[in-house]
Amino acid sequence: MNAEPDKKVFIKTYGCQMNVYDSERMQDVLAAKGYVGTDTPDEADLVILNTCHIREKAAEKVYSELGRLRRVKNSRGKAGDDMLIAVAGCVAQAEGEEIVRRAPMVDLVFGPQTYQRLPELLDRRISDGTAVVETEFPVEDKFDRLDAPTRTLARGVSAFLTVQEGCDKFCTFCVVPYTRGAEFSRPVERIAAEAERLVAAGVREITLLGQNVNAYHGSGPDGGAWSLGRLLGFLSGIEGLERLRYTTSHPRDMNDELIEQHASNPTVMPYLHLPVQSGSDRILRAMNRKHTADHYVKVIERLRRARPDIAVSGDFIVGFPGETDADFEATMNLVRTVTYAQAYSFKYSKRPGTPAADHEDQIAEEVQSERLARLQTLLNEQQKAFNEACVGRRFSLLLERPGRYEGQLVGRSPYLQAVHIRSAKAQIGDMVEVRVEKAGANSLSADII
Ligand code: SAH
Numbered sequence: 001m002n003a004e005p006d007k008k009v010f011i012k013t014y015g016c017q018m019n020v021y022d023s024e025r026m027q028d029v030l031a032a033k034g035y036v037g038t039d040t041p042d043e044a045d046l047v048i049l050n051t052c053h054i055r056e057k058a059a060e061k062v063y064s065e066l067g068r069l070r071r072v073k074n075s076r077g078k079a080g081d082d083m084l085i086a087v088a089g090c091v092a093q094a095e096g097e098e099i100v101r102r103a104p105m106v107d108l109v110f111g112p113q114t115y116q117r118l119p120e121l122l123d124r125r126i127s128d129g130t131a132v133v134e135t136e137f138p139v140e141d142k143f144d145r146l147d148a149p150t151r152t153l154a155r156g157v158s159a160f161l162t163v164q165e166g167c168d169k170f171c172t173f174c175v176v177p178y179t180r181g182a183e184f185s186r187p188v189e190r191i192a193a194e195a196e197r198l199v200a201a202g203v204r205e206i207t208l209l210g211q212n213v214n215a216y217h218g219s220g221p222d223g224g225a226w227s228l229g230r231l232l233g234f235l236s237g238i239e240g241l242e243r244l245r246y247t248t249s250h251p252r253d254m255n256d257e258l259i260e261q262h263a264s265n266p267t268v269m270p271y272l273h274l275p276v277q278s279g280s281d282r283i284l285r286a287m288n289r290k291h292t293a294d295h296y297v298k299v300i301e302r303l304r305r306a307r308p309d310i311a312v313s314g315d316f317i318v319g320f321p322g323e324t325d326a327d328f329e330a331t332m333n334l335v336r337t338v339t340y341a342q343a344y345s346f347k348y349s350k351r352p353g354t355p356a357a358d359h360e361d362q363i364a365e366e367v368q369s370e371r372l373a374r375l376q377t378l379l380n381e382q383q384k385a386f387n388e389a390c391v392g393r394r395f396s397l398l399l400e401r402p403g404r405y406e407g408q409l410v411g412r413s414p415y416l417q418a419v420h421i422r423s424a425k426a427q428i429g430d431m432v433e434v435r436v437e438k439a440g441a442n443s444l445s446a447d448i449i
Pocket residue numbers: 054055173174175176211212248249250275277315316317346347348349350351
């Protein structure tokens with residue numbers, strides 16, 4: 001199978017977990033072509049930047065990285081040693097040809113729906129001798145071809161599995177519907193086969209991914225459309241799979257079947273990432289989120305009735321166009337009502353081609369910064385309080401990696417916290433019962449029971 005042995009690929013991944021998953025699948029596809037991974041661009045034959053377009057800062061990082069890579073490519077070229085540079089991911093999809101204009105040393109540009117074609121694209125670049133730009137949304141299903149039995153490389157004990165891609169919601173600030181295209185759900189049996197391969201390779205925890213994962217409606221073995229709740233129930237039957245998670249969800253798609261899984265299925269972790277963006281109904285409307293703050297709070301209440309120990313995390317945008325002090329206070333109040341275990345918060349960033357970018361009432365950067373600082377102070381206090389409230393509790397941990405010290409291991413709690421333990425016997429991949437002894441700023445420590 002190794003037609004071209006000894007080739008090395010370096011992939012740098014930006015953005016969300018779906019990009020992490022895609023980078024792994026690119027690595028799988030390239031492994032079949034004789035590429036092995038390397039962790040430095042200096043010795044790579046092929047460098048792939050898997051990019052993110054969500055905020056301006058994320059997108060601009062790509063160009064500074066390309067500047068650095070140009071120097072590596074030049075000095076390598078002088079030594080007669082060729083290095084190909086590829087830009088993949090959401091910036092590739094959004095900017096296409098523009099990337100080659102701004103950075104002419106780029107050899108390949110291809111969007112997230114074309115990874116299955118990577119070997120062909122590479123061949124085309126080599127035979128044509130000019131840059132190849134591929135940003136069509138091909139009719140053939142990306143996953144159909146990625147499902148061909150390429151080598152699934154080792155993934156550790158916790159792995160991502162994309163079950164749904166794209167988004168039809170069109171929030172007015174967001175580029176995802178444009179970069180990832182329309183919503184698509186993979187069939188249940190394909191997902192189950194991939195999950196079984198992962199578990200056979202030693203994976204104990206799988207996080208199902210989708211830009212709108214709880215809008216999942218893939219076709220089931222019975223021919224009908226299955227919900228995410230039903231899919232979770234089905235996958236939890238896989239022998240050796242200890243934990244299931246899913247991200248990212250939309251408040252409108254938290255249906256009863258999914259909430260019921262949290263109540264009845266112990267494999268589904270008591271943790272939910274549910275972005276709300278704002279606590280002001282006026283801003284939620286302007287964002288086209290299609291729900292109110294009250295709807296969100298009620299969803300959380302339903303979840304907590306189903307699973308009282310569930311922890312919630314969220315995403316917030318401050319300084320969306322037109323956001324007043326009162327709107328921002330409504331966000332602060334929502335945070336106080338919900339209480340988060342963890343959260344991500346961002347200043348609104350104007351994205352080309354999205355409706356909110358044309359809004360006249362853009363908010364000054366200083367105002368955005370001041371609001372973000374206040375929100376983050378509150379969210380950090382809540383995170384700290386949550387971690388401290390874990391002291392004395394009993395958790396099951398999935399051990400993921402060795403710690404810094406002899407005899408130390410690091411595992412994940414059900415709530416995604418890193419937990420340090422000491423044990424001479426326990427091994428990576430084990431599930432162990434612990435009692436939490438101490439809460440630090442970013443992690444917990446615990447003793448095995
Ligand atoms: N599908 C998910 C989120 C995808 S993007 C959802 O619907 O919630 C991840 C997060 O990035 C979003 O939740 C939002 O908080 C943030 N984000 C997206 N576009 C942004 C923008 N233009 N400016 C600032 N933050 C943004």
